[in-house]
Amino acid sequence: MPETRADNVLMQKVRDGDLAKMAVLFERHHRPLYRYFLRLTGNREFSEDLVQDVYFRMMKYRHTYRDGHPFTSWMYQVARNAHVDSAQKRKGETPFEEQPEPASAAPDPSEILLRRQDVGLLRRALAALPVEKREVLVLARFQNLKYDQIADILACDVGSVKVRVYRAIKALSRIFFELAGEKAS
């Protein structure tokens, strides 16, 4: 059974009262979900709280899961709501913090240095992006979701997702090159 289909079946069982199956879904999905929140909030502690909240909400609102609906899409829908609610509670705070450096295999030290500078600027650019633009980029670029899956999560059509991706990457690019220009000047 393909993994996505297996997830759907597990969630149906959870909905029908077999809560223990939620543990399997937790083991399969909590890491990507954590990375999703970390990309959105930049804060490890908030991200863990949000993952916890998502699983709690999925248990509480399990009866709203419909047969055949891809579990991953449903989970990200719940995740988006959890993030929106928590962002409203933490209004005014600036949660972004430094995230781990990527492990680089590049042998050239000058290239490593250049990349580190880029990575730092790109993080700042991503943090400066409005949350709805950051969200669509995180879903498309880091969560490896297809545009039709993102459309399902965002409750819009595929064409709108592509437009949003275009606008988001354009905005990110503009901020990044502005920051790079400031640094260079």
Next chain:
Amino acid sequence: MTCEQVKEHIADYLAGILGRPEVEELDDHLARCAACKQEIAALSETWEMLGLLEPEPLAIQPSAQLRSRFYESLEAYRQGMEAAAPAPARRRFFDWSAGWASSPAFRLAWSAALLIVGVGVGRWLGGSAGLQDEVHQMRQLVTLSLLQQQSASERLRGVDYSNRVDQSDTQVLAALLHAVNHDSNVNVRLAAVDALRKFSGNPAVLGSLDQSLRKQDSPMVQLALIDFMVDTRDKSAVPSLAALERSPATDKNVKEKATWGLSQLQ
């Protein structure tokens, strides 16, 4: 391909899913349009650089506490569901009626009847019941979420918030009992004992606290539990109090309190 169409295809192009004919049309356009060529180069560079932000999976793991918190909340939720399960006598009725109740005609008639009753009740209540239910659910969600937090002060807030929840709420009751028995922080346990007073009419509370009295390692929590049992005139606590009074391992203050409790209940 026009400049406008290029913009429409950029998301597919970046994701590497643009079809071959479209890629060729795009290349043709870029050969003629410097503005689009510049834009797509900048966006591709940014898109590629985003890959640098994706560290090795091992470098971006949640802490081990996330897992333990999840399993604790799953267990608390299951206990809450079990506590809320229907009584056996009612089950027998449903077993008996299961044969005809499962027929499509009965289900249709039952649904229609429920709809009519629902509409009638809804009109009668003027919609306020739905809102009350929503408020209750929200309070329940806040309480249960706070009780699962890592920080003791947040869990204390959860205990405090439980006062706003209806006393028939079995999930909150289960979470409070769980806090009394398992919370690592004595203050949270003490606050949970106090919060359980509004649930004292529930026989499950008395039975559970009786067991808790024997298991507690904190004399302060034991004192609070004895007060609770005396205040609720819980005579079923007498054997536990007697056992505490006899045990050489019991704290001196708890022993005295147990003696006092026995004199009050007997």
